[in-house]
Amino acid sequence: MGNLIWTIAGSDAGGGAGIQADIKAAQSFGVHACSVITALTAQNSMGVEEINGVAIKVIESQLDALEQDVQPKVIKIGMLANEQQVEFIANTLKRYKTTWQTPPVVVYDPVAVASSGDSLTEEDILPAIKTHLLPQVDVITPNTQETQILTGVYLIGPSAVQDAAKAFNELGVPTVLIKGGHWDYPKGYCIDYGAHQGEEYWLGNKAINTPHSHGTGCSFASSVAANLAKDYPLKDAFILAKAYINQGLKHATRFGQGIGPVAHCGFPHDINDYPEVIEADSWLGQELDLEMGSEQVSARDFAKIETRNLGIYPVVDSVDWIERCLKAGIKTIQLRIKDSSDADLEEKIATAITLGKKYDARLFINDYWQLAIKHGAYGIHLGQEDISVANLAEIKQAGIRLGVSTHGFYEMLRAHNYRPSYLAFGAIYPTTTKDMTGQIQGLEKLKHFVPLMHDYPVVAIGGIDLNRAEEVAKTGVGSIAVVRAITEAADPEAAIVELESVLK
Ligand SMILES: Cc1ncc(COP(=O)(O)OP(=O)(O)O)c(N)n1
Ligand SMILES: Cc1ncsc1CCOP(=O)(O)O
Numbered sequence: 070m071g072n073l074i075w076t077i078a079g080s081d082a083g084g085g086a087g088i089q090a091d092i093k094a095a096q097s098f099g100v101h102a103c104s105v106i107t108a109l110t111a112q113n114s115m116g117v118e119e120i121n122g123v124a125i126k127v128i129e130s131q132l133d134a135l136e137q138d139v140q141p142k143v144i145k146i147g148m149l150a151n152e153q154q155v156e157f158i159a160n161t162l163k164r165y166k167t168t169w170q171t172p173p174v175v176v177y178d179p180v181a182v183a184s185s186g187d188s189l190t191e192e193d194i195l196p197a198i199k200t201h202l203l204p205q206v207d208v209i210t211p212n213t214q215e216t217q218i219l220t221g222v223y224l225i226g227p228s229a230v231q232d233a234a235k236a237f238n239e240l241g242v243p244t245v246l247i248k249g250g251h252w253d254y255p256k257g258y259c260i261d262y263g264a265h266q267g268e269e270y271w272l273g274n275k276a277i278n279t280p281h282s283h284g285t286g287c288s289f290a291s292s293v294a295a296n297l298a299k300d301y302p303l304k305d306a307f308i309l310a311k312a313y314i315n316q317g318l319k320h321a322t323r324f325g326q327g328i329g330p331v332a333h334c335g336f337p338h339d340i341n342d343y344p345e346v347i348e349a350d351s352w353l354g355q356e357l358d359l360e361m362g363s364e365q366v367s368a369r370d371f372a373k374i375e376t377r378n379l380g381i382y383p384v385v386d387s388v389d390w391i392e393r394c395l396k397a398g399i400k401t402i403q404l405r406i407k408d409s410s411d412a413d414l415e416e417k418i419a420t421a422i423t424l425g426k427k428y429d430a431r432l433f434i435n436d437y438w439q440l441a442i443k444h445g446a447y448g449i450h451l452g453q454e455d456i457s458v459a460n461l462a463e464i465k466q467a468g469i470r471l472g473v474s475t476h477g478f479y480e481m482l483r484a485h486n487y488r489p490s491y492l493a494f495g496a497i498y499p500t501t502t503k504d505m506t507g508q509i510q511g512l513e514k515l516k517h518f519v520p521l522m523h524d525y526p527v528v529a530i531g532g533i534d535l536n537r538a539e540e541v542a543k544t545g546v547g548s549i550a551v552v553r554a555i556t557e558a559a560d561p562e563a564a565i566v567e568l569e570s571v572l573k
């Protein structure tokens with residue numbers, strides 16, 4: 070069931086962490102949280118006074134009541150008070166994973182110590198966590214201290230962080246998100262590390278200087294859980310969780326006499342709250358010793374486009390279509406030829422560029438950036454894989470605009486590193502034009518993407534036809550790229566007029 074998670078965690082009487090934080094974080098992302106309470110902690114902003122673990126039969130009855138009603142896609146685990154609870158939850162998760170039609174994804178925040186420094190367990194539960202619980206966990210979100218305690222790896226540098234993630238893999242957890250809030254490497258920065266399905270992600274930003282950080286761990290893990298429940302890919306859930314915490318730390322205030330709680334302010338809509346996707350060619354990448362791809366020649370700040378509203382943007386595969394659309398008044402267009410063995414490729418590209426100039430239009434060449442530079446194109450459109458291998462410095466030096474494809478929040482921020490001329494976002498809907506399996510973004514993500522990236526011209530692409538154009542236009546997007554809505558229209562010229570009128 071989407072848009073719903075279970076959180077199995079402790080109650081914080083102070084209202085800043087535990088179940089209370091979990092519910093607020095999930096709610097901020099539009100996700101409902103069912104709550105199974107493992108302990109009633111007596112704590113306030115100054116410390117933990119009592120833990121009060123809940124009896125197993127009471128935990129069991131909460132779980133049974135929920136199981137009879139709703140089976141979530143994601144279960145978030147937080148504080149477990151004693152060894153008995155760890156074993157019981159581990160066995161229960163094992164049963165869910167083997168008997169439910171869709172096994173739940175388990176996100177575990179290994180809460181052992183509160184931000185006040187006080188222990189949050191009644192006894193030493195470490196051996197039970199390692200033996201019983203971790204093999205049932207899919208995603209773990211430890212901080213520096215929890216990583217060191219659980220793996221025995223001391224985080225002295227980036228390679229130690231990678232080693233710790235591998236140690237978690239060996240303990241049975243496939244996906245690891247290590248939070249660097251207390252790591253302070255490089256000095257003054259907060260770097261988080263993710264390892265998932267053979268991919269690695271480093272996210273970073275300047276540390277936010279506030280003492281009021283109570284509940285960040287719970288809120289981070291619940292944000293990850295909520296966004297996974299929405300079927301967002303792990304890397305997007307990771308980005309959103311970090312942006313959510315940054316936003317919350319910036320707005321955090323004190324309520325009592327001690328450490329105040331992280332604030333819960335809804336979906337993070339300010340790009341300044343988002344971390345940098347750290348790549349090898351950046352200053353942070355060098356500090357972390359990340360390896361540069363051998364072919365990569367990077368650059369940023371590409372030529373600007375004179376407007377943010379690129380209008381209806383046909384993406385077509387022939388010179389004939391280019392000419393037909395330009396004659397019909399189109400001002401932004403792309404030549405997308407996917408057959409690189411086409412004998413007349415260069416001639417087609419050169420002719421399309423000449424036509425673009427004749428009709429005073431913004432003509433982008435997809436993929437063939439060398440030919441586009443050679444023939445003086447207005448712009449080049451590249452995919453995420455292409456920006457790792459294309460010579461971006463040459464494109465920039467030629468003064469040619471660069472459009473970049475993005476599929477989700479992680480790729481959005483990766484593209485933002487290069488400050489391209491526009492950002493494309495898609496596929497918004499399923500399409501038969503290109504295999505976009507697992508990359509359908511939907512309208513809700515576009516609604517967030519447009520205000521976040523308001524400094525760029527934004528192009529929505531994928532499965533958009535006349536019927537859908539209106540809801541897409543309502544997101545405020547300045548351009549809609551289409552293939553079939555024009556090339557398969559009974560009357561392409563009329564389709565162009567109708568699409569343009571919806572976007573205006
Ligand atoms: C406007 C626009 N947006 C996205 C794409 C897709 O480009 P890319 O990711 O390079 O994939 P291919 O088009 O090469 O299959 C696009 N072409 N135009
Ligand atoms: C090239 C491309 N990139 C993302 S979706 C897409 C195809 C869009 O085609 P259509 O408008 O026919 O769905």
Ligand SMILES: [Mg+2]
Pocket residue numbers: 435436450451452455
């Ligand atoms: Mg391409």
